[in-house]
Amino acid sequence: MLSPVLRPGFIQLRVLDIEAAIVHYRDHMGLDLVSRHDGRVYLKAYDEFDRHSVVLREADNVGVDVMAFKMASQESVEELRRNLDRRGIVHEVIEPEEQPGVGERLRVHMPTGHLFDFYATMALSDNGPMTDNPELWRDDPKGMRIIRFDHCALLGDEIDAAAEILIECLGFSVTERVVDPDGENIAIFLSCSNKAHDVAFLKAPVKGKLHHASFLLESWADIGHAADLMARRDIKIDIGPTRHGITRGQTIYFFDPSGNRNETFSGGYHFYPDNPTRVWTTDKFGKGLFYYEQEVVESFVGVYT
Amino acid sequence: MLSPVLRPGFIQLRVLDIEAAIVHYRDHMGLDLVSRHDGRVYLKAYDEFDRHSVVLREADNVGVDVMAFKMASQESVEELRRNLDRRGIVHEVIEPEEQPGVGERLRVHMPTGHLFDFYATMALSDNGPMTDNPELWRDDPKGMRIIRFDHCALLGDEIDAAAEILIECLGFSVTERVVDPDGENIAIFLSCSNKAHDVAFLKAPVKGKLHHASFLLESWADIGHAADLMARRDIKIDIGPTRHGITRGQTIYFFDPSGNRNETFSGGYHFYPDNPTRVWTTDKFGKGLFYYEQEVVESFVGVYT
Amino acid sequence: MLSPVLRPGFIQLRVLDIEAAIVHYRDHMGLDLVSRHDGRVYLKAYDEFDRHSVVLREADNVGVDVMAFKMASQESVEELRRNLDRRGIVHEVIEPEEQPGVGERLRVHMPTGHLFDFYATMALSDNGPMTDNPELWRDDPKGMRIIRFDHCALLGDEIDAAAEILIECLGFSVTERVVDPDGENIAIFLSCSNKAHDVAFLKAPVKGKLHHASFLLESWADIGHAADLMARRDIKIDIGPTRHGITRGQTIYFFDPSGNRNETFSGGYHFYPDNPTRVWTTDKFGKGLFYYEQEVVESFVGVYT
Amino acid sequence: MLSPVLRPGFIQLRVLDIEAAIVHYRDHMGLDLVSRHDGRVYLKAYDEFDRHSVVLREADNVGVDVMAFKMASQESVEELRRNLDRRGIVHEVIEPEEQPGVGERLRVHMPTGHLFDFYATMALSDNGPMTDNPELWRDDPKGMRIIRFDHCALLGDEIDAAAEILIECLGFSVTERVVDPDGENIAIFLSCSNKAHDVAFLKAPVKGKLHHASFLLESWADIGHAADLMARRDIKIDIGPTRHGITRGQTIYFFDPSGNRNETFSGGYHFYPDNPTRVWTTDKFGKGLFYYEQEVVESFVGVYT
Structure with missing residues (x-):
């Protein structure tokens, strides 16, 4: 589908x-x-x-x-x-x-x-990308140079049931899964496009929680620039710059002033619906989560809003 | 569709x-x-x-x-x-x-x-990306570090008719067009995905010609590396490193030993089928073609195989 | 010395x-x-x-x-x-x-x-780099993100005599030379530091001319950004982004509104006074000048102020 | 001097x-x-x-x-x-x-x-950089693409006396210092060149210890590549990719198989002997050490060989 x-x-x-x-x-x-x-x-x-x-x-x-x-x-x-x-x-x-x-x-x-x-409908922006002999951008991108809102990761209990709706009713693909030793999914990454994920579900005994809202940057160079800006302005960095094993995205996590976790990321592979699903086991989950650190950071998995 | x-x-x-x-x-x-x-x-x-x-x-x-x-x-x-x-x-x-x-x-x-x-079917590769606790890559990417074959640009006469087949029968979207003063399309860029183009047609009074076959790189940093490698190995660079106004891709053109034009590129925007079509007029075609040079390079448009 | x-x-x-x-x-x-x-x-x-x-x-x-x-x-x-x-x-x-x-x-x-x-003396700036628990920068670098004025290249006739003063009286080193078939220097690059050049002389039958004033950027990523900004603001790019064979610097040349040539560049090797001098011959001068284009661009050598 | x-x-x-x-x-x-x-x-x-x-x-x-x-x-x-x-x-x-x-x-x-x-004398290498019409490099740099051995950081007790020798007898400059609340130096960074440091001393009640040996990379892009390679080959990363407040270098620390700490780094400011010394106080030492993490990582300061 x-x-x-x-x-x-x-x-x-x-x-x-x-x-x-x-x-x-x-x-x-x-x-x-x-x-x-x-x-x-x-x-x-x-x-x-x-x-x-x-x-x-x-x-x-x-x-x-x-x-x-x-x-x-x-x-x-x-x-x-x-x-x-x-x-x-x-x-x-x-x-x-x-x-x-x-x-x-x-x-x-x-x-x-x-x-x-x-x-299916939202009004077009007055200052979206140009379309007549379009310049690269109207003005030099500001702040962290975010290209778009990209995806979110959500915590909840019934993640298989949630994924099933997206897969069966909406044609999403599972790009990656993390399974525990009993074969149960503890994380599911889903795509409706050529992105490595458009939404992710992380299993936790809670309802309706947010792990992070994620924003796209152009490159690893812009990841570095964003980290510089965060540090300069004393924005608390949760983790990064680093890379995910899952999706391969290059990333920084940080918090908004209310404590909602944000991500700026770049890269990651391009997904097609005929690609095999990547599967992670818990012994390698650390590397899947943070490819450089190779460990599950408790504050990362345990803090959400 | x-x-x-x-x-x-x-x-x-x-x-x-x-x-x-x-x-x-x-x-x-x-x-x-x-x-x-x-x-x-x-x-x-x-x-x-x-x-x-x-x-x-x-x-x-x-x-x-x-x-x-x-x-x-x-x-x-x-x-x-x-x-x-x-x-x-x-x-x-x-x-x-x-x-x-x-x-x-x-x-x-x-x-x-x-x-x-x-x-609809091709056998999977023996050494495609890993899927069980996948590493970033099996081995450090070699040569120009090409991620995938990405698209091609083709020259021919009946480009509107060709585009119509892709649009009407196959659900492609026109992402960008270049129109001459009579309103005729002289170039059409088409996408079947979230890419700024999967195939492009350039109008010329010929049949079945190739302008270039294009390969994806990860970043502008890899564009620079590829240019270094080409120069070091005396591979003839046609033009670049530069950026396209059309698609915004960062690019180098060069030739294989037989004279077929290759492109390595990175970046460019992500396309969605609800995005407006970008339209270029001939007076700005130079900037659309090469955003930095801002001019139509005759050898670029006139040489093909 | x-x-x-x-x-x-x-x-x-x-x-x-x-x-x-x-x-x-x-x-x-x-x-x-x-x-x-x-x-x-x-x-x-x-x-x-x-x-x-x-x-x-x-x-x-x-x-x-x-x-x-x-x-x-x-x-x-x-x-x-x-x-x-x-x-x-x-x-x-x-x-x-x-x-x-x-x-x-x-x-x-x-x-x-x-x-x-x-x-030997100039007053310190009020807004130079911080020195007490210094942040990376006071404010996010603006425009082309220039780090410093770096060097200039000058045209004149008696370039050997000029170089001799810098070498003999001031301890400059010749980092690179371009020699014509008669063994005469047609370009001399001199350093008083760990830079590949602090000043360059290009031989021409003129007196006191400027080829370009050059400004340092952090990286190839910033070279790309500067090119984007130039194109967006319709600043005429002379050549680039490209790389020099001489000094290995990554570069863009462009003009100020009066026609003085500017350069933004990054990279290049680090020089030490015990390093051998690099020598270019005229048959390879094109590659020395622009490593990717591998040719002497006449407008580049012939236009100056 | x-x-x-x-x-x-x-x-x-x-x-x-x-x-x-x-x-x-x-x-x-x-x-x-x-x-x-x-x-x-x-x-x-x-x-x-x-x-x-x-x-x-x-x-x-x-x-x-x-x-x-x-x-x-x-x-x-x-x-x-x-x-x-x-x-x-x-x-x-x-x-x-x-x-x-x-x-x-x-x-x-x-x-x-x-x-x-x-x-004052060491034989030249057979495969050092080319000097006659030199190419960018002989062969595409391998592994982490290290440019040179750059500096080391050493632990010892009498760091002021050690620095005094380098300053008084050898004309080194102090680029940065970290002082404790009593005004005592707990870290001294010294340069004999245009580098932010050629050697650093960290105060500890020991003799003759090594904190790390450091190697130069070209850019933040190569820092990212080195991190990818380390993770792929299961080389233990100590910390990074991150940036130092001190020197502003972008860095990764890791260990050789014997436990000696290595650093690959890029960037950092260019130093001149007339620049003021940057001074850090202990309350900001975390940010000086790791600009993104903004904290003193105990394993980093406490582990050495």
Whole structure:
């Protein structure tokens, strides 16, 4: 099955202090602030066509409200709805303009406790990439030089059931899995595109938690630049610069002022649906997680929002 | 329409001196020599799962025999066949094992004079990427450190008709176009994936010609390394290192010993089918072609095989 | 003899339009504007301790007024004066504060028609590199991310005589030479440090001409970024990104709005005074000049100010 | 005073298993094995002119036998000898050819318990950098692509007295210092060149210990490649890729099979003797040590040979 999902479209995160979050996501990370509306702040990266890709909502607790995917067509959204009905999976409709510029969304209550939205229309940005005799960029990329919001990793208990929905109803492929000695999946990486992952599930006895929201950089050189900028501005680096064995991405993890984990990454292989699934066993999970350190860093797997 | 085409699968090129070609493609470019069979040499890049992606055939003239695409399933090949029949487009069947390890191919005679093959099965390579607790690579990439065969650019007259087949029958998207003052397309870039192009057509009053076969590198750093290696080994560089305005790829063009143009490139944007098409006009074509030089280099557009 | 010359300290260039020059050197190249004084504009790069390293003077013709070198001590300046006297080489004293913050300079009239100043004191900059628990930089480097003014290349007739002064009186080493078939030097590269060159002389039947003023970047990655920025802002690139065979530097040449040639470069080998001199012959001069293009580009050698 | 010391010339290390060490230094790090002689193995990096820069001696304990510096002339060695005599510092003569190709060395018994050799002559290598129409390199650099042996860091008690010898007798500059709350130096970085350090002393209640021997890479891109190679070949990484606050170098630390710590690094600022000394206080030492991690890693400061 060809996946009718184009890409992760946006993520809505809860932050404790919206002004501090703006400094972090706009000034340090370099995202464009699109608008403030209805208690939320909308941002996008310089190389994204759609209106926004990151939504911050001030709240008294942190984490992820919703992870949303752009689909190829409204027909594919309708097909998904029918499929969910057949399977008895809980879903609901989010009305158009609940976020400015975003059409109707089909919200799926995932077995891991996460809300996944699927939609086919979002307004184009006023300052997306140029299309008439386009320059490389409108302005020299700012801050960490983020290209786009790329993916997220989520923690929950029923990760096999969650993956099954994406695979069976939406044509996602499993690119990599980590299995414990009993053969149970403890991590599943899924792609709807040529990326090594568009979403990842990490098994934990929790519901609806966020491990990290990830943003694409151009190269290892920009990873180095981002690390310089983080250190200069005293942004706490969780780990990195390093490389993942899983996906092969080059990465830095750090935290926003509210404690939500961010990732900037580059590289990683290109995936095609006919590629074999890569499988990791727990004895090599350390190398899969961090290829250079070759060990499971407890603070990395144990801290989430 | 979602494209059922996964990727450019292989290209078969004609070379004048097969031994010199092996030195070039294996020793300088760093491809693995898979086998010699039936007057042909089969090669692959280190990060490709399938058996081969480049086929060299010794002949008394140079150029491209066939450009072949891997499809998601045999059903999608059959669907293409019916579609071609309806449209009255000439096609034929190439029997399995005409190339070792390759299943049945549906060969389309394109209006530009090129042969495009579509197939759903190829044997996996013995030394493709690892899948059990996979290392980054089996061995440190050799030569120019090529990741994969990526795309080709072809010259012909009926480029709109050729593009129409890929768009209408195979779900390709037009990522970029160059239009002359009369509004006619003089170059069309097409994608079946998240790449800025999987194949490009350049208009010229010829049939079945090759402009270049292109190979992916990891980064601008590897572009620099490849240029160093080319200069050190006195491989003639056509142009580069530079950047394209079109696709934004960072690139070097050079020639194999028979005069077929090769490209090594990195970067470029990620494409999604909902992205607007980028359009270039002839007055800015120079910047589209080579973003740094900002001019149309005659030897670049006028030399092909 | 150990060279008592520390480094190229500053260069004073003539420009036709000082406002356009400020846009170029400050906004595009990213130098800090230190002050305007006495019809001149003073600038520095972010990683330089001294007050200024580039001086622009508005005039009705372009080129270089003076190339100045910082020496290790006033005693070494005095020793130079005595040495010049013994040799009968014309020199004069430039009074302190002729440029703000700069001490007395010993001006040498070089046989090539250039003015070379030697001085031991310049005021420290207010925003040079930090020294107490120093951060990597005060602010993220701007524009082309230039680290420092690095060297210049000059055209003139009596290049052997000019080089002799630097070698005999000032302990410079010849790092590389280009010789014509008669064994005459047509280019001489000289170092007073661990750099592959601090100044270069190119033979031409002229007096006192500038080929280029060169600025250091961190890496090939920053060379790529600078090329992107130049193209985006329609700054005319003369040649590059490419690599020199001579010095091995990775480079881009471009012009300021008045037509003075600038270079941004990175890399190149580290030189020690016990290293052998590298010698190029005219048949390989093309590769020495531009390692990738492997040819002498006439516009490059024939255009100067 | 201008330093008559050109550079760190070679280091002689003790290893437990010479065959394992050869695999590490030659095959993994990519140094050329020059010769085996008298129980010792001599190696050099591809971009060094002199015969060798690393000497490995099999022994039943590990660490550093001697750190040796190349001087500008035999006269400067003699001047040093007189200076040491005046100061009553213990020294001795090592006869020519004690190491093949190396002339007479003046050995200084440093107050920190280290042996420092100073010499003016070493035979040129047969495969050093080319000098007649030189190519970038003879062969594509191997392994970690090390350019040269660069510096070492040493542990000992009397670090101020050791530094004083280098400063007073040999014209070294202090580039950076770390001071404790009592104003005592706990680390001193010294340069005889344009490098941020040619040798460093770290205070510890020991004599003659090695913290690490360091090797230069070209860029952050090569740091990434070296990390990939280390992980692929299961070479234990101590820390990195990261950046130092002190010197600003980008770095990876790892161990040879005997437990001697190696560093590969790139970047860092260029130093001139008129630059102010950078001073770190203990509260910021973490950031000075590892700019990204911003903390003193105990295993890093506590493990040495």
